[in-house]
Amino acid sequence: MQKKTFNIHYFAILREQRGCSVETLESAAVTAADLYAELQAAHGFELGTESLKVAINDAFCDWGTPLQTGDAIVFIPPVAGG
Amino acid sequence: MQKKTFNIHYFAILREQRGCSVETLESAAVTAADLYAELQAAHGFELGTESLKVAINDAFCDWGTPLQTGDAIVFIPPVAGG
Amino acid sequence: MFELSATPLEAIDLKSRFADVRAGGYVTFEGWVRNHNEGREVLRLEYEAYEQLCLEEASRIIAEAEERFDIIQAACAHRTGTLEIGDMAVWVGVSAEHRGPAFDACRYVIDNVKVRLPIWKKEYYTDGDSDWVNCEQCAVHGHAHGA
Amino acid sequence: MFELSATPLEAIDLKSRFADVRAGGYVTFEGWVRNHNEGREVLRLEYEAYEQLCLEEASRIIAEAEERFDIIQAACAHRTGTLEIGDMAVWVGVSAEHRGPAFDACRYVIDNVKVRLPIWKKEYYTDGDSDWVNCEQCAVHGHAHGA
Numbered sequence: 304m305q306k307k308t309f310n311i312h313y314f315a316i317l318r319e320q321r322g323c324s325v326e327t328l329e330s331a332a333v334t335a336a337d338l339y340a341e342l343q344a345a346h347g348f349e350l351g352t353e354s355l356k357v358a359i360n361d362a363f364c365d366w367g368t369p370l371q372t373g374d375a376i377v378f379i380p381p382v383a384g385g
Numbered sequence: 386m387q388k389k390t391f392n393i394h395y396f397a398i399l400r401e402q403r404g405c406s407v408e409t410l411e412s413a414a415v416t417a418a419d420l421y422a423e424l425q426a427a428h429g430f431e432l433g434t435e436s437l438k439v440a441i442n443d444a445f446c447d448w449g450t451p452l453q454t455g456d457a458i459v460f461i462p463p464v465a466g467g
Numbered sequence: 468m469f470e471l472s473a474t475p476l477e478a479i480d481l482k483s484r485f486a487d488v489r490a491g492g493y494v495t496f497e498g499w500v501r502n503h504n505e506g507r508e509v510l511r512l513e514y515e516a517y518e519q520l521c522l523e524e525a526s527r528i529i530a531e532a533e534e535r536f537d538i539i540q541a542a543c544a545h546r547t548g549t550l551e552i553g554d555m556a557v558w559v560g561v562s563a564e565h566r567g568p569a570f571d572a573c574r575y576v577i578d579n580v581k582v583r584l585p586i587w588k589k590e591y592y593t594d595g596d597s598d599w600v601n602c603e604q605c606a607v608h609g610h611a612h613g614a
Numbered sequence: 615m616f617e618l619s620a621t622p623l624e625a626i627d628l629k630s631r632f633a634d635v636r637a638g639g640y641v642t643f644e645g646w647v648r649n650h651n652e653g654r655e656v657l658r659l660e661y662e663a664y665e666q667l668c669l670e671e672a673s674r675i676i677a678e679a680e681e682r683f684d685i686i687q688a689a690c691a692h693r694t695g696t697l698e699i700g701d702m703a704v705w706v707g708v709s710a711e712h713r714g715p716a717f718d719a720c721r722y723v724i725d726n727v728k729v730r731l732p733i734w735k736k737e738y739y740t741d742g743d744s745d746w747v748n749c750e751q752c753a754v755h756g757h758a759h760g761a
Contacts, residue, residue: 316734362670380734397589465588466584467498467557489650494643499638501711564648566721573717
């Protein structure tokens with residue numbers, strides 16, 4: 304299975320649980336959902352995809368969006384602006 | 386007919402049409418409506434009572450309110466605050 | 468809290484009265500003098516107020532707002548005298564724990580201030596004419612009273 | 615117009631961008647840090663923002679407001695970093711010819727800013743605990759994640 308390289312940015316509770324703000328990793332994940340499942344298994348993130356949104360290259364995307372190598376991916380916990 | 390003394394304050398368009406801000410006059414008017422009719426006849430005010438409100442001693446009143454000697458009376462043209 | 472001011476509202480620190488650690492939302496409305504009204508070019512305007520009744524009626528409006536909506540505080544200030552284009556004619560501020568009641572109460576106050584306070588506005592137009600606003604519609608056949 | 619600011623919004627002259635001789639109504643909303651939230655005593659809080667997406671989504675919200683309502687201009691500013699009780703967390707300003715659309719658009723912007731901008735708030739409580747707001751309800755069995 305061919306691996307791609309992703310840049311993953313973490314914010315808020317995910318940043319704290321991951322222990323870093325950004326990481327670059329290689330993964331065989333096809334979709335954003337695949338990638339989150341892999342990371343959740345590795346780091347024990349409590350939030351499921353039903354509570355998150357995902358952005359790829361600074362745009363909101365569907366969980367089923369196919370990932371390209373070099374993509375910047377952000378998993379977005381429930382927001383609380385204002 | 387017994388006359389009473391009233392202090393009448395004019396604002397805005399009525400002040401301009403009357404040519405003064407306040408006057409003291411004696412009148413046999415029984416109600417505020419009577420008094421306005423008398424003043425309208427004397428000074429040619431264009432606004433009718435249907436366009437005005439009336440305040441007696443700094444409180445909004447009905448046109449039929451009986452007047453007492455010494456009352457301060459204000460006829461209130463359509464307002465335009467804000 | 469209501470005040471009439473013969474000097475610019477811009478110079479008054481209206482917000483400072485609102486410090487309250489419970490407040491989460493603060494809504495303000497400012498009415499500014501526009502350069503036009505009903506198709507006529509406005510040069511400046513003058514506000515005249517029946518002060519005593521104004522203060523009483525405004526207190527009543529503010530008390531109504533504080534009773535009807537879940538707010539912490541409401542206040543209003545209104546100018547009198549001569550105003551130029553862009554000047555602040557009226558100000559309303561409302562603080563609340565949550566924003567919904569703050570918006571609703573602010574709108575309630577300004578809506579009622581506009582129709583209930585004994586304040587009159589005379590507009591001076593670029594063509595040299597002038598008019599007491601709202602009187603023109605009431606007088607028979609329109610604008611005759613300004614003549 | 616939207617900006618994220620790591621320094622106090624109180625120090626920014628947010629209103630100055632709104633001078634327009636056509637404007638008759640100007641509505642603002644300010645969100646202030648309250649001393650309590652959902653029954654807990656708040657000491658201070660921290661906002662963290664995903665800046666690039668924040669700027670894009672906020673521009674979209676402001677454009678929507680300007681399209682849906684008959685207004686002249688809308689703007690918004692949001693704090694990041696550490697805020698104390700009473701500090702301004704968010705500001706929205708809207709100018710319009712008439713007040714109705716100004717109120718409606720201001721409310722539209724703040725309602726959408728709160729649910730759509732990728733900004734997160736961590737509350738620090740007087741009892742020493744802290745929580746990412748909104749995450750507690752999402753994580754299984756409540757407050758476990760803060761542990």
